[in-house]
Amino acid sequence: MTSPPKTAADGRHLQLDARAIALLLGCCAIWGLGQVATKLTLAEIPPLLQAAARSAGAALLLLAWCRWRGPAFWQQLMQRDGSRRGGVLAGLLFAAEFACIFIGLQYTSASRMVVFIYLAPFVVALGMPFIARSERLSAWQLLGLLAAFSGVVFAFYEGFLQPTAGPRQWLGDALGIAAAVLWGLTTLVLRGSRLGQVVPEKALLFQLGVSALALAAASWAAGETWPRVLTAASLAPMAFQIGVVSFASYLVWFWLVRHYPATRLAAFTLLTPVFGLLAGVGLLGEPLTARLVLALVTVCGGIALVNLAGRKA
Numbered sequence: 192m193t194s195p196p197k198t199a200a201d202g203r204h205l206q207l208d209a210r211a212i213a214l215l216l217g218c219c220a221i222w223g224l225g226q227v228a229t230k231l232t233l234a235e236i237p238p239l240l241q242a243a244a245r246s247a248g249a250a251l252l253l254l255a256w257c258r259w260r261g262p263a264f265w266q267q268l269m270q271r272d273g274s275r276r277g278g279v280l281a282g283l284l285f286a287a288e289f290a291c292i293f294i295g296l297q298y299t300s301a302s303r304m305v306v307f308i309y310l311a312p313f314v315v316a317l318g319m320p321f322i323a324r325s326e327r328l329s330a331w332q333l334l335g336l337l338a339a340f341s342g343v344v345f346a347f348y349e350g351f352l353q354p355t356a357g358p359r360q361w362l363g364d365a366l367g368i369a370a371a372v373l374w375g376l377t378t379l380v381l382r383g384s385r386l387g388q389v390v391p392e393k394a395l396l397f398q399l400g401v402s403a404l405a406l407a408a409a410s411w412a413a414g415e416t417w418p419r420v421l422t423a424a425s426l427a428p429m430a431f432q433i434g435v436v437s438f439a440s441y442l443v444w445f446w447l448v449r450h451y452p453a454t455r456l457a458a459f460t461l462l463t464p465v466f467g468l469l470a471g472v473g474l475l476g477e478p479l480t481a482r483l484v485l486a487l488v489t490v491c492g493g494i495a496l497v498n499l500a501g502r503k504a
Contacts, residue, residue, distance in 0.1 A: 204451050207459070211451050214443050215459045221440045223466030226301040226308075228428035228436070229293060235425035237415040238293035242286075243406035245429070249437035250399035256438075257392050268393050277384025278394070281377050282401020288373035289402065290409060291366040299363025305464045306344065307367030312336060312457035314375025319454050322383040331496060332454075339461040339493025345485065375457075381445070382453050391445035399437065461493070 204211070232241055257268050296304055316336060377398075381387050386394050447456055 207451055207455055211447060211456075212459070214447060215456065216462070218440045218444055218447075219460060219462040220466045221435055222460070222463045223305070223469070225432065225436045226292075226296070226305045226467065228431050230296050230301045231428045232425045232432070233293070233296060235418050235421055236429065237410070237413075238297060239290060239406055239410035239413055240415045240417060241429070242289045242293045243403050243410055245432045245437050246286075246289075246399045246403035246406060248433035249441070250396060250403055252434065252438045253392060253396055253399060253442070256442075257396075260392075264390075267390065268396070272385065272389055274385040274389045274393065274397070277380055277386035278397030279401055280384070281380045281386055281394070282398045283405060284373050284377040284380065285398040286402035286405035286409075288370045288377065290406060291370040291373065295363040295366030295370070297363065298359045299367065300360075301467070303360070303364060304367045305467050307364055308371050308374065309340070309461050309464055310368060310371035311374040311378070312454075312461060313340070314372055315378050315457040316454050318375065318379045319382065322379060332458075335493040335496025336458055336461075337493070338489060338496065339458060342461075342465075342485075342489030342493060345489065378448065378453055378457065381448050387449060391442055391449055394445045394449075395441055398441075458493070462491075 207215070229241070236244070257265055292304065292308065313336065316333070381394060386397065
């Protein structure tokens, strides 16, 4: 007979259980495809406008979902609970993050972008002890985090030797690093403000709604225009971004951040770049190399060290 998962005083789980791990794996697999979908859509829809449309479309889906949950849930969603300030801040950080990603993808490859974005767990690991002392990482956990990220870099090492994306690849890479910092800060705001105590739907609605308005304003200021003709080549990946990435997977992620340790969740997201490579093998026929296999083993080992060391502590 298994013992129930340990919880903190505020009801959060202290460890990742099988349900959390399964949901995380699903999110990582989806996010591994997300950068590819964005890159494909950029062929027809400019970056800021695409990001705004993605947030707006996902916000409408989320509102429909909340209405379907019933009047009592809708009332809970709309009540004043002191989360507005944190929600607006998280939404602005969210908008800035995706502005960096979508603009950066014009100058660097999707595979390189996804590597730099997943510097975010280090931002969370450094900042979380100031918010929740119980989530301070031990030396072994920090070692596991470094090992996992080293595995990601090793998988992409050959692409770092030559600027295959063009002379301004450095700009896209820099924007990827900025996006990682912004994502990490968003996670810290979710845990450190009243936003971390509301239902996940409300936290996500703040991010999607505020970011849609901010990104639309930025798109207008940049002079972007909606394309006259759209084809399935951009509509299909755009639909995937709205329905699967921005609505379904983010809703799951917000629920996880509310109920489980953010530092261990962030460590698990380092699987996302590897899932992106595996998708290339399975969907695009790219070769499965020994480098990729070794990287996958290293990432999984690092994540296991973060979580097992935490359980022993």
